[in-house]
Amino acid sequence: MVCLEMKSLKYLTLLSFVSIIACNTGPLDNTMPVFSVGPNTMVEFASGNLSEDGHGFVSNPTDYGGLFGWGTGDNLDNTSEDYHDYPVFHDWAENIGEGWRTPTVAEWRYLLFERQNADQKWAPATVDSVHGLLILPDNFVLPANCRFESRHLRRTVNVYTTTQWQIMEAAGAIFLPCSGFRWGTDIYGHNCEGIYWTSTPTENYGAHSMYFSLDTLNTDPDGERHFGHSVRLVRDISSERSNR
Numbered sequence: 001m002v003c004l005e006m007k008s009l010k011y012l013t014l015l016s017f018v019s020i021i022a023c024n025t026g027p028l029d030n031t032m033p034v035f036s037v038g039p040n041t042m043v044e045f046a047s048g049n050l051s052e053d054g055h056g057f058v059s060n061p062t063d064y065g066g067l068f069g070w071g072t073g074d075n076l077d078n079t080s081e082d083y084h085d086y087p088v089f090h091d092w093a094e095n096i097g098e099g100w101r102t103p104t105v106a107e108w109r110y111l112l113f114e115r116q117n118a119d120q121k122w123a124p125a126t127v128d129s130v131h132g133l134l135i136l137p138d139n140f141v142l143p144a145n146c147r148f149e150s151r152h153l154r155r156t157v158n159v160y161t162t163t164q165w166q167i168m169e170a171a172g173a174i175f176l177p178c179s180g181f182r183w184g185t186d187i188y189g190h191n192c193e194g195i196y197w198t199s200t201p202t203e204n205y206g207a208h209s210m211y212f213s214l215d216t217l218n219t220d221p222d223g224e225r226h227f228g229h230s231v232r233l234v235r236d237i238s239s240e241r242s243n244r
Contacts, residue, residue, distance in 0.1 A: 031139055032044065032172075032237070033137035033138075033139065033140070033171075033172025033173075034137055034138050034139060034237060035111055035135070035137050035138060035174075035234075036110065036111065036115040036116070036138050037103060037107035037108075037110050037111045037115075037234070038106070038107060038110050039110075041107070041236065042138075042236070042237050042238075043103075043107075043234035043235060043236055043237060044234065044235050044237050045135075045174045045232060045233075045234055046100065046232060046233045046234070046235075047061065048060065048061045048063060048065065048232075049063065049064065049065030049066070049176075049177065049179065049230050049231060049232055050065050050066055050068070050092055050230070050231040050232070050233065051065055051066060052065060052066035053066070053076070054066060054068065054072075054073070054076035054092055054095055055095050055096065056096065057233075061127070061165070061169065061174070061175045061177075062127050062128055062130040062132075062165075062175065062177055063177070064177050064179035064180075064190075064230070065177075065179065065230060065231070066228075066230075066231070067179060067180070067181060067182035067187065067228030067229060067230060068092065068197070068228055068229065068230075068231055069085075069086050069225060069226050069227070069228055070086050070089065070197055070201075070207040070225035070226075070227075070229075071086060071088060071089035071090050071091070071199075071207070071225070072086070072090065072092070073090035073091050073092040073093070073094045073095060074090040074094070075090075076092075076095075079182070079184060079185055079228065080226055081183065081184045081226050082226060083205040083206075083224040083225045083226045084205060085226065086205065086225035086226060087205070089199060089201060089207075091199060092231050092233065093233050096233070098235070099235045099236060100233040100234070100235050101199070101233060101234060101235070101236075102197065102198065102199040102231065102233060102234075103198055103199065103232075103234050104198055104199050104200045105198040105200040105208035105210075105219060105220070106200070107198075107234075108196075108198060108210045108219045109219040109220075111135070112135075112210075112217065112219060113219070115138065116138070119150065120136075120150045121135060121136040121137075121138075121140070121150065122134060122135045122136065122150065122217070123148065123149060123150045123157075123158050124158065124212070124214060125158035125159070125160065125175065126158065126159045126160070127160045127162070127165045127175055127177075128160070128161060128162045128165070130177050130178070130191060131177070131178045131191050131192065131214075132175050132176050132177040132178050132194060133175070133176045133178075133194060133212045133217070134148070134158060134168075134173055134174070134175055134176075135173070135174050135175075135176070136148070136172070136173050137172040137173070137174075139172070140171060140172055140173065141171060142171070143167050143168065143170075143171050146164065146167060146168060146171075148168075174232075176194050176196060176212075176230070176232060177191075177194065177230075178190070178191050178192055178193050178194040178212075178213070179194055179195075179230045180192065180193060180194075180195075181193075181195045181227055181228060181229055182227065182228025182229075183226075183227060183228070187228075189213075192213060192214075193211070193212065193213040194211070194212050194213075194230060195209050195210070195211050195221075195223070195227075195229040195230065196209060196210045196211075196229060196230045196231065196232055197209050197229045197230070197231055198210060201225075202222040205224060205225055206222040206223060206224055206225065207222065207223065207225050208220065208221070208222055209221055209222075209223055209229055
């Protein structure tokens with residue numbers, strides 16, 4: 001399958017060197033998985049992408065979910081191809097509540113590039129034939145008999161069956177599937193690239209997103225707001241709650 005990439009995005013950061021986290025045979029601790037998205041901000045990720053109806057999360061982490069225009073929490077059916085029809089950000093989390101929200105571009109950048117050992121905590125991966133991006137929590141302990149290689153250029157390395165992924169997921173790892181993007185009602189880049197909205201606008205009816213493909217990871221692309229991208233929500237957690 002030939003991947004059709006979104007040409008308006010700026011590709012800045014390329015994946016590079018390989019580093020291996022060896023399997024750890026020790027038991028997992030009882031702390032919940034936490035992801036630092038700022039020097040003093042920790043979050044948990046939703047179990048999956050925002051569903052197509054925008055009122056919940058997909059039941060399986062490899063499900064693609066919906067592709068939404070920017071800030072359409074108040075109008076989930078908006079597929080207009082005119083970026084002027086997306087003037088104000090309405091968080092998709094408004095339909096879910098319970099503290100969920102959309103990450104900012106600065107939070108995605110901190111998570112992937114600036115937190116402690118950030119370059120050791122993400123990699124392209126394939127789960128049950130679905131390509132995507134695997135991200136580890138700050139306090140990740142690799143389960144026994146599992147394998148993870150960070151920042152590897154080949155999707156043939158971090159490949160998991162459904163059962164293997166369930167073990168990684170239980171240890172706190174999250175998976176962002178390559179859902180592609182929507183323009184009007186047409187979908188491109190399916191299972192080849194992932195584009196996830198942030199809550200951060202840019203000038204001239206643009207907005208920031210987080211983009212990844214086989215050889216690219218970029219937290220700075222600014223796309224027009226009428227493009228349909230994936231949404232993965234987060235929820236702030238306290239240090240007390242993370243140690244429960």
